[in-house]
Structures are given as C-alpha cells and as structure tokens.
Amino acid sequence: MSLLHPYYLIAIIYMLIFSIQEVFVKKVDKKWFWVLAVYLIIIAGLRDNVGPDYGSYKGIYIYSDTKDYISIIRKALHIEGSESVEIEWLYALINKILLNVFNAPFYIVTLIIATFAMFFKVEYTEDNTFYPFTYTLFMFIPNFFIGESGQIRQNLGTFVIYFAIRYIKERNLWKYLFWVFIATGIHNVCYLFLPMYWLVKLRLNRFVMLTLIIASIFASPFEIYRVFGSFLDNISSDSVLVEGFNGYVEESIERLNGGFGVPEAMMAILTFFLFTFDKQMEEKYPYYEYHKVFAVFGICMYFIFRNNPIFSSRMAGAFIGFSYIIIPNAMYVVSQNAKRLIYAFIIFLVIFNFILFSTFNNITAGRFTIDQYKNFILP
Template sequence: MSLLHPYFIIAMIYMLIFSCLEVFNGKVEKKWLWILAIYLIIIAGLRNNVGPDYGSYKGIYIYSDAKDYISILMSAIGREGPQPVELEWLYVLINKILLNIFGAPFYMLTLVIAILAVFFKVEYVDDNTFYPFTFMLLMFIPGFFIGESGQIRQNLGSFIVYFGIRYIKERKFWAYLLCIYLAGGIHNVCYIFLPMYWLVKIPLNKYVMLFLIIVSVFLSPFEIYRSFGGFLNSVAADNTLSIGFNGYLDESVERINGAVGIPEIMMAILTFFLFVFDDKMKARFPYYEYHSIYVVIGICFYFIFRNNPIFSSRLAGAFIGFAYIIIPNSMYVVSARTKGLIYSFIIALVVFNFIVFSAFNNIKAGRFTIDLYQNYILP
C-alpha cells in the first residue's frame, strides 16, 4: 500500500469536518466551500508531472499551437478549415491562446482548466444537494484523481453539463443548449446529454426502472453497442489518453468472463438507493425525478457498455458522476437514526475507496504519493 500525499489527506479531513457539520448541524455557509475550491485548484491545477495523462495533455498543448485560428473557429461551426482540427475546438482554442498569445508554460493550462472545472463543480453541488461537502468527500477518491488531476477534458466538459442542469429545471432551452455546445467543445462525449432536456420529463416508476436495468444487464454480453460503432468511436476515441487513464487500473483486478468487481458493486449500491428511497425522495427532495433519470441511464449504460473499458468509463461514467448524488441526498428524507446509518455507510465507503486506491498501486501510477507528488508553489 502506498501513502497518499498529505496535501490530499488535508483536503479529505477538511471535507470530513464540514461534512459532519452539514449533516448534523445544518447547511454550512458557501464560503467554506469556496475555500475548499481554492485549495483543490492549487493541488490539481499547479501539479508538476502528476497524473497518468499528464504527458499526453502536454503533447496536446504543443499540438494545439500548430493549428491556425481560422481552422479552429471553422471547426466550432462544424466546418473544415485549412488545417484539420482533430480535437474539440474549444479545448484547442484555450491551449492555442495560452501558448500562442501569452507564451504560458503548461502548468498555466492545467491551472485554468482546474479553475473552470472546480467552479462549475461547486455551483453544481450547491444547486443539487444539501450536503455538498459530503458528496465531494464521497467522490474525492477516485473522482478527483481521475477528473481534476487526470482526464481534465472530460471532467471539465461534464461539470459544464452538470452546471447546465439548472437551466433544465428553469426550462431555459437556449441556455442549456449553450452549455452543451461549450461542453462539447471541450469533450464531445458531452453531446449525449442534449436529450436530457426532454428525458427528465418522462415519469419513471419503480417497475419501469427495474425493467430498464434488467434489460441492460441481460444485453450486456451481446455488446449491442457495436452496432453504433462509428458514432461511439468518434465520441470515445481518445486512445492516447485512454492509455494514460489505464494507469489508474491494476491488471490483476480485471473482470473477465462476466466476473463481478468493484464497479458492479457500486452499481448495486446505486440501485439499492434508487429503489429503497424512491418514494420518499419523490415526495420531499426537489427535482429528484430529474436525478433519478440520470441514475437509471448511468446504470443502464454501464451494463450495456460493460465489456468495453473505454465506453463504460467515458459514456457511462459521464452519467454515473451525477448519479452518486442520490446517496447523500437520501439523508434529507429519512429519520435521524436512518440518516446516521446512511452517513456511517458513506464514511465507510470513503475509507474503502481510500484503501482500494492505495492497494491497487493507483496512487503510485498517478504520482500522488508523498514521495512522488510535486507542485509548482507548494513545498
């Protein structure tokens, strides 16, 4: 087992303290969330050669400067310019401006992306849960290391989309469409969220949800996603970064021939919360029906794409990142005793994720250990 750098442990202790306060004493002022945000921006945005994808993104940074502005802007409107732009236009444009105009070193890019991602993350959790610190603590491992410190493109794009959920609630289509457009300009997997503007209005009862999940589990071995190969490959075809992402994984825990692993256990946990607290959540939690749609799609996508590690992480993961919010939210609709049990389970899950992340050598693979992590301003 490897030792996580104290900078990350400090963040976890901070989140744990305020998590206890918000769960048992009531909502905490947002300023404490912004203090956490600034700290997370520093340890993610100013990291030095940390994260399995660090080298790949550095290569993209140099690549982006070779593209002219006309080609990038033509790509933004779906047209082909003088030069091919193989990556999403907005991400290339951000890289281009930082390097071409400001001559900024690479760590300025990771800083800018971290600022944007954490800003949208804070706004999203503040909008969608009464327990933002608890949710962020629950998702910190492995979310922060795979997201803000790893797959920074999909992470930023996803949180722009999650932020845009406020416009679904307000039924502001053009504002939501703008979020999808900008998020898709960072990572094209975000375009799959466009139908959510209408899908959230479809009522789901327990029988419909159970039917959809069972059908998805049944379809899992048949790999029906191959029928949509061209479209899906264009969404998830970032092979260089996928290699980096796999640095977080331990080959000894690969699931083959239908074996059950940690992802399946997490899907079971989500399904449990989805069904056990469904009635109470519908009655008491604002816009829970919208949340449940994301959960069901995430679970179904996971099983449909289960045999493809890229699709199951990129396509399903985009929805699963939102789905976990129903776990802390369930504490809002139950008795004090049940709230305590759920909170104990969440903390146990955090500890479990910490141990798994350490035991599978993921901390070393990403250079997050006490001896490998480096930061440009922190000692």
C-alpha cells in the same frame, strides 16, 4: 500499500469536519466550500508532472499551436476545412491562445482548467444537494485523481454540463443548448447529455426502472453498442490518452468476462438507493425525478458498455458521476436514525475507496504519493 501525499489528507480531513457539521448540526456557509475549492485548485492546477495523463496533455498543448484559428473556428461550426483539428475546438482554442499569445508554461493550462472545473463543480453541487461537503468527500477518491488530476478535459466538460442542468430545471432550452455547445467544445462525451432536456420528463416507477436495468444487464454480453460504429468511438476516444488511462484504471479479465468487481458493486448500491428511497425522495426532494432519470440512464449505459472499459468509464461514468448525488441526498428524506446509518455507510465507502486506491498501483502510477507528488508553489 502507498500513502497519499499529506496535501490530499488535509483536504479529506477538512471535508470530513464540515461534512459532520452539515449533516448533524446545520448547513455550512458556502464560503467554506469555496475555501476548499481554492485549495483543490492549487493542488490539482499547479501539480508538477503529477497524474497519469500529464505528459499526454502536455503533448496536446503543443499540438494545439500547430492549428490555425480559422481551422479551430470551422471545427466549432462543424465546417469541413483543409486542415483537420483532432481535438475539440474550445479546448484547442484555450491551448492555442495560452501558448501562441502568452507563451504560457503548461502549468498555466492545468491551473486554468482546474479553476473552471472547480467553479462549475461548486455551483452544480450547491444546486443539487444539501450536503455539498459530504458529496464531495464521497466522490473524492478516485474521482479527483481521475478527473481534476487526470482526464482534465472530460472532467471540465462534464462539470460544465452538470452546471447546465439548472437550465433543464428552469426549462430554458436556449441557455441549455448554449452550455451544451460550450461543454461539447471541451469534450465530445457531453453530446450524450443533449437529449436529457426532454428525457428528464419521463416518469419512471420502480417497475420501469427494474425492467430497464435488467434488460441492460442481459444485453451486456451482446455488445449492442457496436451498431453505432465509429460514432461512439469518436465521442469517447482520445488516442494520445488511452495509454495513460489504461495504465491508471485496472480492469481484470475475469470482471470483463462477467465477474463482479467494484464498479458492479457501486451500480448495485446506487440501484438499492434508487429503489429503497424512491417514494420519500419524490415527496421531499426537489427535482429528484430528474436525478432519477440520469441515474437509470447511467446504470443502463454502464451495463450496455460494460465489455468496453473505455466506454463504460468515460461515457456511462459521465452520467454516474452526477447520479451518485442521490446517495447523500437520501439523508434529507429519512429519520435521524436512518440518517446516521446512511452517513456511516458513506464514510465506510470513503474509507474503503481510500484503502483500495492505496492498495492498487493507482497512487504510484499517478505520482500522488508522499514521495512523488510535486507542486510548483507548495513545498
């Protein structure tokens, strides 16, 4: 068992203190959430060779400068050119400007990407839950290490699209389309969110939810996603990152062949909260119906793509990351005793994920340990 660097432990303790306050005392001023955001920007954005995909993203940085601006703009406009750009246009443009114009070292890239990611993360979290510290603590392990400190491109893209959900609520199509355009310029997986502007209007009762989830479970062994051919590969694949990603996320043969592991347990927990608190959430929590559609869509995608660890994590994971907000939100609609039970369960999951993350090779593979982590400004 490995131990996380104290910088991460400080963040966990900070979140826990304000989590207790926001759940059992009163809402915490947003400025304290921004303090956390700035701290996380520093430990993620200024990390030195930390994260399983650090070297791969450094390679992308150099690669981006080999493409001319015209080719990048053509990529943005979906116009075929003589020179192909293998990564998304906006991410390539950010990299090229930083290297070509400013000759910036690579840690400036990770710092800028982390800053944007945390900005959008703070905004969408504040928009969608009364318990931002609790939700962030709940998602911290492993998401912060896979996201802000790992798959930084998909991480930023999904936070941009999460932020844009506010325009679904406002029913402002043009603003939503603009942010979809920006998000897909960072990572292709965000194209999957485009139809959500209309799909959130679906009314899902418990029978419909159960039918969709069970059908997806039964469809899992048949790998029906293969009918889409290379389209899904283009959305989720990053050839230069697959090695780092696979070295970080452990998948057992038994689980991929129908066994039961942590991802399935989390799907079961999310499904339990969906069904148990569905009526109370509909009555008391704003826009819960939209959250519910995202959650059901994510659960179904997970089981449909389950036999492909890249699809089930990158594609379904983009929806599931937002859907987990339902779990802490359930505390808003229940009695004080039920709130205490839900909170205790959330803290149990935090501790469980901490132990699990420390037991596997994830901490050492990502160099997040007390003896491996390095930062350009922190001692």
